Structure formats: structure tokens, C-alpha cells
Amino acid sequence: MADKTDIWLAAGVRTPFAKVDGPLAGHDAIGLSVPVVKAMLDKARPDFAVWGTVIPNLTFSNLAREVLLDAGADPTIPAFSTVMACSTSMIGVIEAAGMIDGRGRDLALVGGVESMSRVQVGMSIAFSDWLKGLQQAKTPGAKLAHLTRFKPGDLKLWIPKVANRTTGLSMGEHTEITAKAWKLSRTDQDQIAFESHQSAVKAWDSGFFDDLVIPIGAVKRDTIPRKDSTLEKLAKLGPAFDKVSGQGTLTAGNSSPLTDGAAAIWVASKAGLARLPDTTPRVKVVDYEVTAIDLRHEGLLMAPAYGVPRLLARSGLTLGDIGLWEIHEAFAAQVLSHIAAWTTPAFVRDKAGVTADLGAFPRERMNPTGGSLAIGHPFGATGARILSQAVKELASRPRGEKAIVSICADGGQGTMMLLENA
Template structure:
């Protein structure tokens, strides 16, 4: 069973190395950092162009409205290719893939999708009150308006100093995740252990060459800057809590994804479209997807994947053990641990999702074999495409038929999950 009228396939795209916030890639913006990725991917397709281009970014920027079209034109590629932008918080570029899959049909066989974020350089916005005051002055007395610009105060700005807090609650993702970690009893030790393994696996992935054909080197950076070969459980345990500083906090800079700059792409194709890409590029089938949302006043802000996964598996009669690969976005180590704890809790799935099947044992050993966002980094708009590209390459090398789940949590109490198959 599949969601689509015809078979839809995914192939790994390319991405930049992911840079540390304030580091090597900080001089870019979401537009300029995307251009080298898009140009490199365009070189892969016969005829040097896809049929459609979808791209997204999460942090707003007044310099553009349709980021995808601006990237395409700055890349100096065929202007006849339509382009539009997609946004769904951290699930942005995965949602772009789902949107692209829905366009596959007559005239659309190959779609390039992806996303980017330069978290080092967020735009500063004025509060509505300051904005109205200045607009009024510019309309009546431009000279006074210019003078007023010099007297703006910190309170006149919407500053991103709270980690892009949820607008409704005013609390950061970390603040919310601290609450969820306590609710689910996720210990500091368990979080640090997950983080340590993520770094180990990401470093091993680089050393083995796994990332070599997924990442393009930039003049400023040749490989991911965030994975730490020198970290240890002792070093992680020594870090102070980053969000709850009351003495009860468990989330630290070491077990949370970091401020990151990066851009990542992905290919979405019909069966016919696969012939326009290099023969050595692995492809897998996108069977289905689920987008879930929860009331984050009642449930954890980042817990929607635990609702989406059972619904998606149930539609296909699958258990947890039927999934050979789990690629789960690590916004925080605690986020992965809490969502899976929910899936494992007796009765929880039936109560929350009304799916009554027993999905069996969860195979922890199959999660993120080449590391996740805690180690690699999390540029909001790029993470979905990075996760999917990584999963496609991993899954394509497994015995056939094998299946994968790719899961990304998102601000606003949402989650996006894909079901892939290499058969």
C-alpha cells in the first residue's frame, strides 16, 4: 500500500558541511548558503534542471518573500523552472519532500527540494508598537523618523535571544523539553549517554567515508564542525544545565542540538525521473507519510512524532521490529528518549492515538547509525533533507526489502514522519 497514485522515489541530495553558530559559515545567509548546494545538485541531473524546485527556511528574513525562487535565480539556473517556498518549523524540508511527492505526475518527474538556515545571523524585527511609531513618523516627518531610529531601545526589538521561543508560550524549545523530560523521567545520565553515542557515530561516519558523497566542501569549511571526537561521558556530565538552572535541570549544551548553519537538498522523483540522475545514486521508495499535531498546552511541545509513528505503522500493518532503520531527529537527546518512552509505555498508544495494536519491542539499536542532530547540528530548515538523504543512503545498502522510519519533531506541537522502502 502507498499513499501515491504512482511510485515516488527519493535520492540523497547534497548539503553543506554544518557549521557551528558564529563559526565558519556565519557570513552567509539562508539564500547565499543554499546557492552552492543547488548548483552542485543541478549538475547531477540530465539536462541540468529539475522540473520543479522547492526550498524552505524557518527564521524570517525581510530580504525575500519566496526564498526558493530567489535561490534559483541567484544560482543562475534555468529561469523556466518554477520554484516555491515551504515552511513547517524544523520539519520544513521534509514537508517540502511530501509536497513535491504530491506534484509527481505528467510534466513533473524530478523535483529538487531542501532547506537552509544560518542561525548565526537572525534578522532583528521591531515590535508592532515600534514599527507603527516609525511608520507613522516616516509618513509625516521623515527627518524625525530618521532621528527616532537612533533612539530605539532594546525593548523595541523582537530579539532572538531566547532561542526562538514559541510565540504563544514565550518559552524556548529547551524550556519545554525540560518539562517533558521530567514528566517522562528522562535522566541526565541517559541524555548524556545518548549524546555521547551520537557523537561517536557521527565521527565514525566521517572517518568511514559515509558522508563523503553527501557533503560538498565550501572554502570556509570541509566537514561538519559540531561532532566532537574528544568528548566523553565525563566531559558531558560536567556541563551545567542550559535551561532549568534551579538545580533540577538535565538539558545541557552537550545533550541538546546546537545553534548551527547549513543547507541541505534532496531529490524526489518518479520511476522515469530516476533515469535523469546518475546511475550510482541510491534511490528508495517513499511509501507514505504522516503529519501530526498535538495540543502543546496539554502534551509536550515536541511529542507529536509519538502520535504520528503508530498511525503510520498501523496503516501498513507494521510493528516496530519490521522497521530496519530509524532515523530520528535529535532536537535534544531527551526528545528522542521521551518519544520512544511514550511508544513503549503500555496503553499509551491506544489512549492517545486510538490505535489498539501491539507494536512489540522498540529496536533502539537501529536508531541513527551515523549520528543525529545532537552531534551533526540542527539548522532548522535543512534538517529534514539531511535526515532523509542520510536515511536513503543507509536504507539503500540494506537487504531488500527493508523499511525505514524518518521522524522530525517541530515547534508548535507538530511532527512529520516518513515511511521508506528499498524494495
């Protein structure tokens, strides 16, 4: 990856995150993105920009370009949009890293957004085709004839669903299957969620997020982390996805909530870093991995279980050599299944194709400032949120310390990155 030039990440800013239909519900994807991009532009002028969102919207095609123009950016800055489910803004970082060349492309503004509260409803393709035909009819007679072809059954609304198109199951339903396959306990899942809330609240109270989050109107901090979360309260919640068998272990408490928010990060060469304020935390990218698995026969969110061992093996590292683990918490069960896979030699050997002994996983080094269960998960923004959080945390640690950021994505894919405080 570093054949052309070394790649660095520098922490960006984000909006506070809030649950769907909550205090950010009045903002669409562009409205949430523009304040973040303006704040980034106040720091530096990027050479290009990458921005993404997951939920489709008919009012824009190249979201990145629209956001930059609305934010008042120099119109000569190229901008393109990207999408990869929950890994959207992390794959944007990887795309930008491949474009940074030290020859005029030295600094990229990357990020993403999700406005879960402002989901556009559409018509069925059949009804859209009928409307198009009516519009194209040239004479009154042709229009009348076309009206007779109307089928009431075609008049259906299309509402985007949080479900996989290939399987028809939601991510939660898939993860219930994975939880049962790995025999993951409800107690362990609730413990992950409890720790996530504790860590996020502690990080907010200590001021960790003060320079990572900008206010949106009256909303000044994440609204999802709960100071009053307890294991007892979590244990009282009923199953959210498997409500029939009596064996469901995923609940609203140990699953990430539908969330509104936007986030950004810088991707740079050494020359690009020099254009940012000296106080901006920055770390070096050592390597990355993009993994896809057969979602029809493997767990939908299990790609990092395969990818992380490969990432470690390429650098001759074990799980214990990593000082900071930032793992996206789509579900506590998904986190636990990844850890279980990484520490099962047969899985690492037979599934990931890695023969090295990766050792034990250091749970105490995971998500020290909170994860998606507590902070929230706006699909397009999560990658930039986690990466900026990891960059700031890792940059405060001794030189040479390493971090892995791991994000699973719908569709049986995932992105992972190895970072170093160089």
C-alpha cells in the same frame, strides 16, 4: 499516496554543518543555499523546486526562487518556499511528493537552510507604523506634527527568539518538562549524545559522508562531532535550561546546538529517477504522517509519539519490523520520551489511538551514522539532511528493508515517513 504514481527519494547534498557564529557565519541563508543548489543542478534539471528556512528575513519573501536564480537555474523552473519549524524541508518533501504526477512533474529539488549566525534584527511594529506615517506626511507642517507623536517607548528592537510564541517557553524548557514527566535520567540522555558523536565520527572517517557533503570554502566536513566526547565529560556539564530547581537534566551536551547549514534532496517518479546519475542512492516512499498535538497540554515536541504508531499501524508493522530508524535528535530527552511512549501500550492506545502491540524498540538500529546532537540542527535544513542520510544508508541494505524517519517540530507538530529499499 501512490494513487497517481510511486514516489521515490534520491540522496542529495548539503553543506558541512557548523555551530552558530562559527566558520560558516559569513554566509546568509541565500549564500549557504546557492552552492548546494548548484551542485544539485549539475546532476539534473528539476521540474520544480521547494526550499525553506525558519528564521524570517526582510530581504526576501520567496527564498526558493531567489536561491534558484542566484544558482543560475533555468528561470522557467517554478519554485516556492515553505516553513514548518524543524520539519521545514521534510514537509517540503511531502509537498513535492503530492505534486509529482508522472505527467511532466517528475523530479523536484527540495531542501532548506538556516543561517543562525545572520539573524536580522527588526524594529517594533509600533515604531514601524510611526516611520510609515512620517514617510506619508506630505507637507513640512504634517511632518512636524507627526514628529510630536513619537513615543520613545516604541523604539524597541525585535530579535527572533528560539521560543514558542504561544507558550513563551523555549524548546529546551518544554523538553525539561517532558523529561520530568517521563522520569528520564541524565545518564540515559548523555548516553544518547555520546553514541551520536561516536556514530557521526565513525561515519565521517569511513567516508559515508563524502558524496553527501560539499565543501564551503575551507570548511569540508561537519565541525560539531567530537572524537574526544566521553560520558565523563558529558556528565560534568551543568543544566542548560532548568538552572534553578536543581533537577535539570538537559545540558549543552545532550541538546542539539544552534547551527548553520543547508541541505537538499530529490523527490521523483520513476521517470524522474532516470534523469539522475545511476549512482545516486534512491528508495521508495511507502507512506507518511503529519501530526499535530495540543502543545498547551502535551509535550511540545511529542507529536511523533502519536504519529509513528499510526504510521506503523496503517502498514501492519511493529517497531521491530523497521530495520533503520532515523530520529531527529533535537534533545536526547525528546528521543527517549518518544521511545518510551511508543513502548507504553496505554499511551499508544489512549493517546495515539492504536490498539496494535508495537513491541520493543530496537535501539541498536537508531541513527547509525549520527544524529542532530552531533551533526547539528540548522532548522530549515534538518529534514533534507536526515532524509538523504537515511536514503543512502537504506539503499545499501537488502531489498525490502524499511526505514522510518521521524522529526519533531516546534508548535506541537511533527513529520514522519516510512521508506523501503524497493
